[in-house]
Every structure is written in structure tokens, then in C-alpha cells.
Amino acid sequence: MSLTAPAAVQVGKGSAGHDARPAGFAAILGALGVVFGDIGTSPLYALRTTAQVVSDHGTIAASEVLGVESLLFWTLMLIVTVKYVILVMRADYNGEGGIIALMSLAQQTAKRKSVKLLLGMTGVIGACLFFGDGIITPAVSVISAIEGIEVSFPAASHLVVPLSIAVLIGLFSIQFHGTGRIGIIFGPVMVVWFLMIGILGILAIIHHPSILLALSPIYAIMFIAQHGYLSFLALGSVVLAVTGAEALYADMSHFGRRPIREAWLFFVLPCLALNYFGQGALLISDPATISNPFFLLGPQWLQVPMIIISTIATVIASQACISGGFSLCRQLIQLGYVPRMRIMHTNPTEESQIYLPGLNHSLMVGALLLVIAFRSSEALASAYGIAVTGTFLCTCILAAVVYRDRYKWSPWATIAVFGGFFIIDGIFFASNTLKIIEGGWVPVLLAAVLILMMFTWKKGRSLVLARQQHDAMPVAAFMARLPHSRSIIRVPGTGVFMTANPEFIPTSLLHNLKHNKVLHEHVILLTVKNLDLPQVMTDQRAEVAEVAPNIYRVTLRYGFMEMPNLPSALAQLQFESTGFDVSQASYFVSRELLVRSQPSHISRWRMALFLLMTKNATPITDFLRIPLDRVVELGVRIGI
Numbered sequence: 161m162s163l164t165a166p167a168a169v170q171v172g173k174g175s176a177g178h179d180a181r182p183a184g185f186a187a188i189l190g191a192l193g194v195v196f197g198d199i200g201t202s203p204l205y206a207l208r209t210t211a212q213v214v215s216d217h218g219t220i221a222a223s224e225v226l227g228v229e230s231l232l233f234w235t236l237m238l239i240v241t242v243k244y245v246i247l248v249m250r251a252d253y254n255g256e257g258g259i260i261a262l263m264s265l266a267q268q269t270a271k272r273k274s275v276k277l278l279l280g281m282t283g284v285i286g287a288c289l290f291f292g293d294g295i296i297t298p299a300v301s302v303i304s305a306i307e308g309i310e311v312s313f314p315a316a317s318h319l320v321v322p323l324s325i326a327v328l329i330g331l332f333s334i335q336f337h338g339t340g341r342i343g344i345i346f347g348p349v350m351v352v353w354f355l356m357i358g359i360l361g362i363l364a365i366i367h368h369p370s371i372l373l374a375l376s377p378i379y380a381i382m383f384i385a386q387h388g389y390l391s392f393l394a395l396g397s398v399v400l401a402v403t404g405a406e407a408l409y410a411d412m413s414h415f416g417r418r419p420i421r422e423a424w425l426f427f428v429l430p431c432l433a434l435n436y437f438g439q440g441a442l443l444i445s446d447p448a449t450i451s452n453p454f455f456l457l458g459p460q461w462l463q464v465p466m467i468i469i470s471t472i473a474t475v476i477a478s479q480a481c482i483s484g485g486f487s488l489c490r491q492l493i494q495l496g497y498v499p500r501m502r503i504m505h506t507n508p509t510e511e512s513q514i515y516l517p518g519l520n521h522s523l524m525v526g527a528l529l530l531v532i533a534f535r536s537s538e539a540l541a542s543a544y545g546i547a548v549t550g551t552f553l554c555t556c557i558l559a560a561v562v563y564r565d566r567y568k569w570s571p572w573a574t575i576a577v578f579g580g581f582f583i584i585d586g587i588f589f590a591s592n593t594l595k596i597i598e599g600g601w602v603p604v605l606l607a608a609v610l611i612l613m614m615f616t617w618k619k620g621r622s623l624v625l626a627r628q629q630h631d632a633m634p635v636a637a638f639m640a641r642l643p644h645s646r647s648i649i650r651v652p653g654t655g656v657f658m659t660a661n662p663e664f665i666p667t668s669l670l671h672n673l674k675h676n677k678v679l680h681e682h683v684i685l686l687t688v689k690n691l692d693l694p695q696v697m698t699d700q701r702a703e704v705a706e707v708a709p710n711i712y713r714v715t716l717r718y719g720f721m722e723m724p725n726l727p728s729a730l731a732q733l734q735f736e737s738t739g740f741d742v743s744q745a746s747y748f749v750s751r752e753l754l755v756r757s758q759p760s761h762i763s764r765w766r767m768a769l770f771l772l773m774t775k776n777a778t779p780i781t782d783f784l785r786i787p788l789d790r791v792v793e794l795g796v797r798i799g800i
Contacts, residue, residue: 187419188427192354193346195411195420196428197477198297198404199240200350203357203435204304204454204470207232209541210397211443211450214390219447227383227391229374229440231398233433239402239552243581245424248409248555249417251562256694256721257412258484259286259551260491262558264692264720269565279561284497286554287488288610290406292547292603294485295526297403298478300544302327304537305474308467311455324531331475332524335482336504336515346476353473356466358431360457361438368441396591399545401436404477406551410484482523486516487721494690494720496621497614499777503723514723526606534599543599545592550607552585613773620770623761623800624752625660632664635685639708648679654745655680656730658780662687662715668748671794683711684745688724688784695719702733725785747786750796757799767800 210228211220220228253261263283270276303324310317365371373379384391408420439453449456458466492498504515534540560578563569569577592600642648659666666685673679685707696717703715714733718724730742754774756767781791 187415188423189347189351191411191415191419191423192350192428193348193476194479194483195407195415196350196354196404196423197346197473197479198301198407198481199402200354200404200428200432201301201305201470201474201477202401202403203432203439204474205300205537205541206397206400207436207439207443208450208453209400209538210394211453212538213394213397214387215450220443220450222444224383224387225440225443226371226374226379227387228394228398229371229437230377230380231383231391231394232401232436233374234377234380235398235402236429236432238581238584240405240408240424241429243556244405244408245421247563247577248559249412249421251559251566252412252417254694255412255416258410258488258491259283259290259406259555259558260488260495260720261694262409262555262562264495264694265566266558266561267692269561279558282554282557284492284614285607285611286551286558287492288607288614289547289550289554289603290488291485291610292606293403293406293544293551294481295523295606296530296540296544296547296603297481298328298331298523299324299527299530299534300537300540301474301477302331302471303531303540305467305470307452307537308455308463308470311452311463321531321535325528327471327475328478328524328527328531331478332482332520332527335520336517346479349469349472350476353469354428354431356469357435361431361434361436364438364441364457365434368444371437371441371444374437374440392587392591393594394591395588396545396595397541399549399588399592400541401432403544403548404481406548406555407481407484409555410487482520485519485523486514489516489519490514490723491720492614493783494718494722495692496690497618499617499773500780500783502778502782530602539599542595543602545595546589546600547603547607549585549589549592550603553582553589556582556585613769616766616769617773619762619766620774620800624754624798627798627800628667629661629664632659632661632667633670635663635665635707635713638665639711642708647677648673649677650681651678653680654682654684654741656684656686656726656742656745656747658747658749659685659687662713666748666750667796668750668792668794671750671796672748672792675794680746681710684730684742685711685713686726686730687713687715688726689715689717691717691719693719694721696722702729704733723785724783727786746790746792747781748792748794749780751793753795753797755797755799760800762800 207228210232211225214220214224214228248262249257251262251265253265260283263279263286266279266283267276270279303320306320306324306327309320309323387394408424412420435454435457438457442449442453442457455463455466489498489501490503493500493503501516501518504517530540530543534543556578560574560582563578564571564574596604655669655672657666657669657672662685669683669685696719701717703717705713707713714730716724716726716729726747727742730745733742752774754771756762756764760767762770781788
């Protein structure tokens, strides 16, 4: 009698792996359609908002335009090109990117528990701020594009908010189709978008080539020196030019490091820089265009097509952020920071293409409320920057740890490089904190609520698991008593009993014996472990041990980028000469009835929050994709 776990138990591995990653032009085109949508639509509002801060909604001098342009250009170079494209994107976790992957990478080398906890908090805070960005990005991007109507049809300005609401509802309503279908036209559309904004920039630069003096950082330094506090305020708007920089790192697993780098360095960055300089040249020649230099950059006949394509581009920008939110949420669920949610796979072959209905509806409601409350992109920009810069700070801290411990950088080199970026990010963040009253409180409040919920869930689940372990019976003790239990009847069939700790007998099995006095002929004690890895190697997926005749202990391991599928995983295991039929197995799970014990390790209000989150969590059977007609639930009272 033997039981083996083959190397093929790979459940649903999709395009996130190195081998599945496309190469060449297709990868670059795909990256253009997904990765660069957010940062690629920043010219719609970044320069306008910054110029209006500097001019206080009046006129702006040519020297001030040069200073602002130089700040924008060098922010793109330092934050996006050097920090993210060159440095942070090198720190991949088995090909995966994003702040949660970076957090796990940093925690790997940490030896002290307190340091791991601190790094975990940093990653979670950055993730929560990213969710704030995920709500604000669709709102500010769509409304800034629709505002182009005010340039061509000033009398239709009252339609901006209703049209923005309609576009947002349509955007979120099609998410269930999946990013694969939605993204078919994304790449070519973004190619047209970047070519259009680049060409318009060139045409304006030809008339005023002196704007290219802003390529020198001297003008940025002079602007800061001459304007003092005003330049500090302006930095809060300058950072709008680099919103979406985190997406370059987060989406690295889908397209690879090289395609994203090449697309940025040789196409996206030149087009963005040309457009920003073109808007600056227009401002120098006609300061009155400060009301909307992006749309006024084109001729009158082109403004309506510009509104149409910019609206499509902002939808693409929003799509990238929404899809990133889905992936990030799944990672947090796997790591135990977020309650289980319903996750739908929109592509039968691509594991990374998922749809979370609950999160999608929450993001839609949040974006609509922001549009209704702020009513303009200029007002929304106040709420935008603090979420972006907060994530920058968290990424900088985690990247410094990774470079110091994993890449063995010297302390001085780490401090010089990442300390310098931390100062830059800190200045941008401090500038945006001045806008908390104007709207910056939105992402701060949202992040605070999410952080509270995540750590409450993490603490509550740890207390539940500790209580279960305290009340559980060790496997060895159970097996020693089993042969002497004459009242237990073995019945035909296969019973799969879920347990969090493979060293202990599941509570569901003990309750089944207590009430039904039966034990299946074949028994699997099944444990699902979520590791701090993006994906688990195929030969390390399953671990199987026969603890007694026809009683097996099976452990399945999954990374935070993977979704478990227990029936499929068990079907891949090879059971020889046992008569084992996993396809007809019954799954036994515990239905937890949580109560607050005395004394308790959790406060009353956090207990109430934890119970509320537990009540709304997706059942474990749905999350693990177990057919409902094969599930048996046994109630268990747990005091924490």
C-alpha cells in the first residue's frame, strides 16, 4: 500500500509564472494597455493643477513655468525611472511584484519577530493606501477627461458630473467579463494615446523651443529657492505626475521586468515628457490657457476626438487600478489579513484574471461618492496625492531592507540611496498632508479603517486558532485510543476533515465521532497552509503521511498569488491499492460559533467588529471551491 504526491499538483497556475510570460512586442503592447494607463493619463491634470497652485488661479510667469516643468520632469526621472524601474523592480519575489510581495521578501531575512511585525505593518499600511488610491483613481481620471467638454462646449459644464457617473457605472459594471476580454483593445488604444500626446507636445515645443531649458535641474532648484513655501505647496501637485508608478512594480509578474522597462524608457517616458513640455510652451505663449492646457494644446477640430480618446484612456487607467486591487485583495486574503471573499475566475487558463464582486461594488460606490462630493478633478486632486506618497514611503522602507539584507548592500550605500529617496518621498508626503482638510482626509480615513479591520481580523483569527489548538487532541494520542474504541463503526466512503494544525485531530472529526459514532473507511486529515511566497513549487505542493491504516495526513501549500482548489488538488494525488475514491469524498468542516470568553484577550468593540467580519466572510467551502453537496458542517462553540 503506497501513497505518493506527484510533482504535478499545480492548481491553476496562470500567467504569473516566468515560463508563461510572453516576450517581445506582445509583452510591451500588453504592458502599455495595462501598466501605464494611470501614469499615462496624468498629463490631463498634473501640470494644470500645479500651475494653478503656483499662480493662485491667476497668471503664471515664464520663469515659473520653467521651474514647474523642471520639477515635473525630474520627478518622473527620479521617482519612476531610478527608484521604481531601475531599483525596486529588481526586487522581485519569484517574478512577482507589488508591495505585498516586497513585504514578504523583506520579512524572509528578518530574524526578530518584532522586526517581522513592523515590516508586516508597513506592507499592510501601504496596501491600505493603495486601496484608497484604487477608489480615487477612477474618479479623478474619468472626471478630468469629461471636463474637456468645458473647453469645446462651455454651456455643457453642468453635464460633467452626470456623465462621469455614467462612465464609472459602466466601467464597474463590465468587470465581471474579466480583464482578458476588456483588455483586448487596451494596448493599441494606449499606443494611439501616447503618440497623440507626444505629437501635440512636439508641435507646441517647435513654436517655443526654449521650454526645453527645463531639462536642466537648475531651474527646479532655482524655483524652490525663489518660491520657498509656495514651491512646497506645488510639490503636492507635482506628485500627481507619478501616480501609477506603483503599478509598474505591481504588474511585473504579468509582463516581465524587461518589457515594462523598455516600454517606459523608450516610449512612455518620452511621450509624457514631450506633452508636459508642450503644455509648458503653450502656457508661456498664452498664460490664459492655464484653465486647461492639455485640451487647449490641440486645434479646435481635434478637441472632441481628444475628449473621446482621453475618456477611453482614463477608463483604461481605472481598469488597471481596479484589477490591481483585485489581485492585492486576494494576496491579503491568503496571508490572513482580510476575511474570505467570493472570488470568480474570468479565464479558465489564467489564474491571475479574477473578479471580486464585493470589492468591485465597494470601489464603485466609493468612486461615485467622491465624484458627487468633490465635483471636479481639481478638488479631487487634493485627496489624491496623500495615498500615492504614503505608498511610496512604505515601498521605500521595504526596498531598503531587501537591498540591505538580500543584495548585501553596505549600510552606507543603503542609507545614501534609499535614505535619499525616503527624504524625497517624505517631502512629497508632507506637502500633501497640508491638503488633508481639503480632501486628503479621505484616503487617510479609509486607510485607517482598513488597517483597523485587517489587524482585528488577524488578531481574532489567531485567537480562534489558539483556542482550537488548546482544545484539540494530538494525532498520536487519538491514534493510540482508536483501536480500543469498540463503539466506533467504520463505514464505507472517504471523509476529508479540515484542520488548521496537522498535529492535532480536527474538531469536526471529534464531534462526528461523539454524535454519530462512525468513522469513514478512508480518512484524510487535510491542512491548507498559506505561505509568504507568491507561488509554491509543484514538487512542494503536497505532503502526505499515513498515520494509521487508511488514515492519511495531507498538507497542501499555496502562495499568496494562488487560489486553492481542494477537489482538484486531491484528485492529483496518486492513491495506489487503497480503493480510495477522492471524487466521492465528503468534506467535514467546523461551523464556528464565536463568543467572548472571560477573561478575554480582545476588547468588546474589536470583538463586535471581528464577529461582523466573520458573519460577512465567504464560507470556507466556497473559498476552497468544494462542491456544496459534498460538505457536512458541524457546529463548534469557541470562546476567545
